[in-house]
Amino acid sequence: MNLKPLLILTTGVIVGYLNLIPESLIQLNSKAIKAALFALFIAIGMDMGKDDKLWESLKELKGSVIYIALTGLMGSLMGGALASLLVNIPLSTSVASAAGSGYYSITTLMLKEVGGPEQALIGFISNLLRELMVIVGMPFIAKIWGKAGAVAAAGATAMDTALPFIVKSVGKEVGILSFASGVILTLLVPFLVPTLYKILSTLLP
Amino acid sequence: MDLALFAITLLSGIIIGKRKLLPERIIDKSDKLLNIVIYTLILLIGIEIGNYREVLTSLGNIGIKSVTIALLSTILSAHFTKMLYERRKRN
Numbered sequence: 682m683n684l685k686p687l688l689i690l691t692t693g694v695i696v697g698y699l700n701l702i703p704e705s706l707i708q709l710n711s712k713a714i715k716a717a718l719f720a721l722f723i724a725i726g727m728d729m730g731k732d733d734k735l736w737e738s739l740k741e742l743k744g745s746v747i748y749i750a751l752t753g754l755m756g757s758l759m760g761g762a763l764a765s766l767l768v769n770i771p772l773s774t775s776v777a778s779a780a781g782s783g784y785y786s787i788t789t790l791m792l793k794e795v796g797g798p799e800q801a802l803i804g805f806i807s808n809l810l811r812e813l814m815v816i817v818g819m820p821f822i823a824k825i826w827g828k829a830g831a832v833a834a835a836g837a838t839a840m841d842t843a844l845p846f847i848v849k850s851v852g853k854e855v856g857i858l859s860f861a862s863g864v865i866l867t868l869l870v871p872f873l874v875p876t877l878y879k880i881l882s883t884l885l886p
Numbered sequence: 887m888d889l890a891l892f893a894i895t896l897l898s899g900i901i902i903g904k905r906k907l908l909p910e911r912i913i914d915k916s917d918k919l920l921n922i923v924i925y926t927l928i929l930l931i932g933i934e935i936g937n938y939r940e941v942l943t944s945l946g947n948i949g950i951k952s953v954t955i956a957l958l959s960t961i962l963s964a965h966f967t968k969m970l971y972e973r974r975k976r977n
Contacts, residue, residue, distance in 0.1 A: 689925050693932015698939065707937060714930045719895050721923045726899015727908075727916040748974065749967055756966030760959035768954045778952075779959035799948070806952035809935070811960050816928075826964035833967035834960050841892065842931070845924045860896065 690813070718841055725845060729856050745829070746858055750865040753833030757782055758877075773881035774800045777874050781808040782836030783815065783843070784870045791874040800878070811836065815843045823850035832859045837870055839863035 696702060702710075761779025765772045774796065781788030785808035793801035815822065815835045823831040828851045835843035840863025847859045902908055903916065 685925065689928045690932040690935075693929040693934075694936040695932075696929075697933035697936020699936075702933065707933070710930055710933055710937075714927065714934065717923055717927045717930060718892070721920070721927060722892055722895035723899040723902070724916050724920040724923055726896045726901075727903035727913055728899075728920060730900035730903020730905075731913050731916065732903075745971070749971065752967040752970045753963045756963035757959040759966065760957075760962035761955055763962070764951070764954040764958045767958075768951050770951045770955070775951075775955055778955050782959075782963075802948055803952050803955070806949060807955035807959075810952060810956035814956060814960055822960075822964060826968045827971075829971040830964035830968035834964035836960075836963065842927070845920060864893075 690817075721841075721845060725848065725856060728848075729853055732853055746861040747865065749829050749832050749858070750862040753836060753862070754780070754782065754866060754869070754873075756833060757836060770803070771882070772885055773878050774803055776881055777878035778804040778807045780870065780873045780877050781811075782838075782866045782870055783808050783811040784837035784867060785809045785812065787871050788874050791871065792878065795875045795878045796882075804874070812838050812842060816846050819843070819846040819850045823847070828852070828855045828858075831855070832862050835859065835863065837863055837866040840867060 697707075757779045758776055761776035762772065764770060764779070765775035774792070777792060777796075777800075778788065781804055785805050788808050789801050789805040792804040815838060819831065819835075822834050826834065831847050831851050832839050832855060835847060838844075839847060839859040840861075844856065844859055844863070848856050903913055906913060
C-alpha cells in the first residue's frame with residue numbers, strides 16, 4: 682500500500698496544528714485548496730480525454746450512475762442506523778450524519794441549524810473521517826468491493842477529493858461514473874440531512 | 887455554483903485531452919501532473935484539519951461515536967451497492 686498520502690496528510694495536520702504557517706497564509710488555505718481542486722480537474726479531464734477506449738466504456742456505464750448513487754446512499758443510512766444501536770447515539774443524529782455521505786461542510790452546517798453543536802460536531806467528524814478513510818483506504822476498498830462499491834463508499838466525495846484515488850485504484854474508466862454519482866449525492870445531501878434529522882427526532886424524541 | 891465550475895473545468899480538461907489542444911508533451915504527462923496536484927491537495931487539507939484544534943482535542947466520546955458512523959456508513963454503502971450491482975448485472 683502506498684503510504685505517501687497518509688504521511689503527507691500527517692505532515693499537513695502537524696503544520697496546521699503547530700501554527701507553523703502565518704495566520705494570513707492560513708486564511709488563503711481554503712482558496713488554495715479550491716485552486717488545487719481546479720488544477721486537479723483539468724489534469725483528470727486531460728487524462729480521461731486522451732484515452733479513446735474510455736468513451737466506449739462510458740456508454741456501458743450510463744444506466745449505472747443513479748443506481749450506484751442511490752444504493753450507496755441506502756447503505757450509508759443503514760450504517761447510520763446500525764451505529765445508533767451499537768454506540769448509543771440518537772437515531773436522528775446518527776442517520777442524518779451518515780446521510781452526509783462525506784460532504785462534511787454542508788452536513789455540519791445543516792446539523793447545527795436543525796440540531797445543535799454536538800450534532801454538528803458528530804456530523805463534522807464522522808463525515809471528515811469518511812472522506813479520509815476513503816482516500817487512504819481506497820486501494821483496499823477497491824479490492825474488496827470493486828468499482829461500484831468504491832464509488833459508493835466515496836459518497837459525495839466521489840466527485841472531487843476522492844475522485845483521483847478512485848481513478849488510481851479502479852481505473853480511468855470509472856472517472857465519469859464516479860463524478861456523476863458524487864454530483865447526485867452532493868445535490869441530495871443539503872436536503873436529506875435536515876429532513877432526516879427532523880423526521881427522526883420528531884418520531885423518536 | 888462551485889459544482890458548475892467543477893463540471894466546466896473537468897469538461898475543459900477532457901476537451902483539451904481529446905482534441906489535443908495543448909502540446910502533446912504536456913498532455914502525455916497529465917498523469918504525473920495529477921500526482922503532484924493530489925499530494926499538494928492532501929497537504930493543504932491536512933493543514934486545514936490541523937487548524938481545527940477543538941476537533942483534534944475533543945476526540946473522546948464524540949470521536950468514538952463518529953468513528954462508528956463513518957466506518958459503518960462507508961462499509962455498508964460499498965457492500966450494499968456491490969451486492970445489488972452484481973445481482974443487477976446477472977439479470
